[in-house]
Amino acid sequence: MDQRQEPPSSGAPRRPAGTGGPEGAGEPERTGRPGVPERTGKPGVPERTGKPGLPDGSGRPAGSAGRRPGKRRWLGALAGLVSAAVLFAVAELAAAFFGPGSSPLVSVGAAFIDFTPPWLKDFAISVFGTADKTVLFISMALVTAALAALAGMLAVRRFAAGASLVAALAVVMGVCVATRAVNSVLDLVPTALGTLAGLLTLSWLTGKAVEAGAGTPEAEAGTGAPEAEAGSVVPGDGSAATTEAGSRRSFLVATGLTAAAAVVVGIAGRTFSATRNTARIARQALKLPAAKSPAKPLPAGTTAPVQGMPPYVTPNPDFYRIDTALVVPEIDPAGWSLRVHGLVEEEFTLSFDELLALDLEESYVTLTCVSNVVGGDLAGNAKWLGYPVRKLLERARPQAGADMVLSSSIDGFTASTPLAVLQDRRDALLAVGMNGEPLPLEHGYPVRMVVPGLYGYVSATKWVVDLEVTRFADKAAYWTTRGWSERGPIKTASRIDVPRAFDRVPAGTVAVGGTAWAQQRGISRVQVQFDGGSWQDADLAAVPSIDTWRQWSYRWEDAPAGRHEVRVRAYDTAGELQTQDEAPPAPDGATGWHTITFTVE
Incomplete structure (x- = not known):
């Protein structure tokens, strides 16, 4: 028993808290004698002494009030992180019923790539190489986690503040989704569903975080119900400390189960997307026709006799990949078509089956990325199967004054290729095969451009769906508008x-x-x-x-x-x-x- 505590009172009635004392609401009545403990009338309950650091009847040691809001903030941060996981997991699952571009995380990342200045892109590729997209995903995850934690910390103090931050971020994600070239208004549905699920989870978990943090912010500010006094008993619940510990356990169990559910839903979304990937299924079933003009057998001795040298023909899994697509477009070849138009005498559209029925040719061509540094490995050599672009242009018959072909990918990327390059005798192909098999999805399936002698950013358009014959003076391509040269001949x-x-x-x-x-x-x-x-x-x-x-x-x-x-x-x-x-x-x-x-x- 506290040595400073007086013997139990003989039963004198105690005045309700907040009815007396100079501090107003929540203060017990004082005796009026400085230094003399006040009687509480309850056995075993410390008396208020008015001395700092001693029990004051609030249910915790003096000076601890500043710690509980901090505890709630960290619990709120955890609630925000789990709520963000729910948001993106639900959005990923919903995106499986739409398209990969409907995923808010993917669309935000794609928008970031679109607005990346050339110097930053060059820095990322020079430092991280073909892992640049992985680094981008990690960076996005860190930023998202920080914003989610902030939303949770705001929500435990005032839910409307945290919810407003989530809503603002949802608007940004929605804009990114809506402005993608491959998306429609319906592709906003996954973002909307994910945001709703995230807000409901945030409301539920922050409520539990407030309970686990010992009361509401209003109560700690003196505007709500008073907290239990130390040693007092909450009917049916045990002591205040026990109640708080139980609330904390309840919060941790809720967040753990919710986080696990988010992981399961996210994995289910990715798995279901894979099973619905008609492009992958169609590629596995595709049997390419034999080339009308096959490539000549490689001469003996194409690989230098030095142990450790890379193979002369780069295997498909090892071929470098540098492009602006954060997630590989999934194109069903049955729905693919190529539009040839612009300054031509004859516009036409070519289907995939029509393309395969043409006289295809094979050719060994080395591709090089303009971002390759001196001594870098952003170059690869492969045997390509496709139809000569010059023959497509012969059918279209470009008009006088045209000097450029603007090729467009299904994801909005464009490349500006000099018309003369595509009309000369080089093996510029509308390619469908790579090293004896259909193009890998990440390398442009079902159709891409392959043009010898030009860097990829002005020629090697993947997932190509449009060829517009135009003029350099009239149109600018994706990287040209970002400061790169409009013509990119490969240097020795x-x-x-x-x-x-x-x-x-x-x-x-x-x-x-x-x-x-x-x-x-x-x-x-x-x-x-x-x-x-x-x-x-x-x-x-x-x-x-x-x-x-x-x-x-x-x-x-x-x-x-x-x-x-x-x-x-x-x-x-x-x-x-x-x-x-x-x-x-x-x-x-x-x-x-x-x-x-x-x-x-």
Whole structure:
């Protein structure tokens, strides 16, 4: 028993709280004698002393009032996070009945990509490479979590404030969904359903968070019912501490079960979307026709004789992927068509079956991304099957003055390709196959553009559905409006693949190998330089045409132990030397000689 507590009162009636005392509502009546404890009339209940740090009859030690709002805020943050999980899980499940573009998370990410400035895109690709979309998803998840936590913390103080933040974010998501090229008004339904589910969950969980945080904000502010006094008994519920602990357990159980349900619903949504993916099902069932003009067999020796070199033909799973689609478009080939129009004498539309019935051709072509840094791996070589674009243009008959073809993807991406490039004899294809199989979904299924000699951002449109013959003066493509060059001829480039930078290799003969390319010109010579010495000619591997990369190798005999630097440069078939001047990828491709250091042990 507290040594300061007086013996129990003989039964004198106690005045109701809030009827006396200078502090007004919620204050017990004081005795009027400073330093003398007030009688409560209840055995075992500490008396109010008026001294800081001692029990004051509020049911907690003095000074603890500031901690409970903080506790509620953290519980509210957890409620906000779980509510956001419910919102997106329900939206994902609903999106399975519409289209992948109806997912609010996907649409927001796609909008972010659309508004990304070139320097930020270039930075992301140079740092993260083909993992740039994964990093974007992680970043979005972190931002979403922060906003959800904030909404929860606001909601435990005033639900309308937290709900208003959620509503504002829902409006932003709705705008992103509605403005996607592949979406319609109906695609707003998943966002609406997810927002409703999220708000209901937020209301329920923040109510439990308030209970678990020991009362409502109004009660702590003195505007609601007084809290139980220490040691007092709440009829049927036990002590106040026990009641609060029970409320906290109830909150944690509710949030845990809700979070688990959100995970299950989210997984169900993704699984159901996969089962409804008619594009994937149709691709698996598709049997491509044989090429009317098959590619010639590869000559012997296309791969440099150096262990660790990449294969001459890049396997489909290893082929680089850089595009603006956050989620791969799912196109049923039965509903696909290509519209050819603009400054032409004959506009027409081509179906997928009509395309497959044409005289298809095969060709080995190396594609290169304009974002590839010096020595980067954003280049790949494949055997493509498709119909020559020049033959489509022959049917359309472009009008005088036209100088550009604006190709459009189903997701809104556009590329500006010089008309003359598509009309010459190069193997520019409307491709349907890649390395002997239908195009992978992520590489443009069912149809994409493949144009030798141009960077992908002005030629290699995936999921293509529209070709408009026009003029550079009249139309601008996706990346052109963001500061990149409107024409993107590929520059001569070379890189060192073996050894890798900072490798440690055994002493003796060191095998060095790499790749060089200059599509539509070809590679005629590659030279390497060690430690700033004289340039040495490398051995060149065979190639089927000037439209593919060329591998090279060099054997450095009796390499001394220590750290060394090796540099590479290439010449095209016209004898032009690759420029030494260093330039970043923007606005029309990186330049410079690739240099690495390694150690001989």
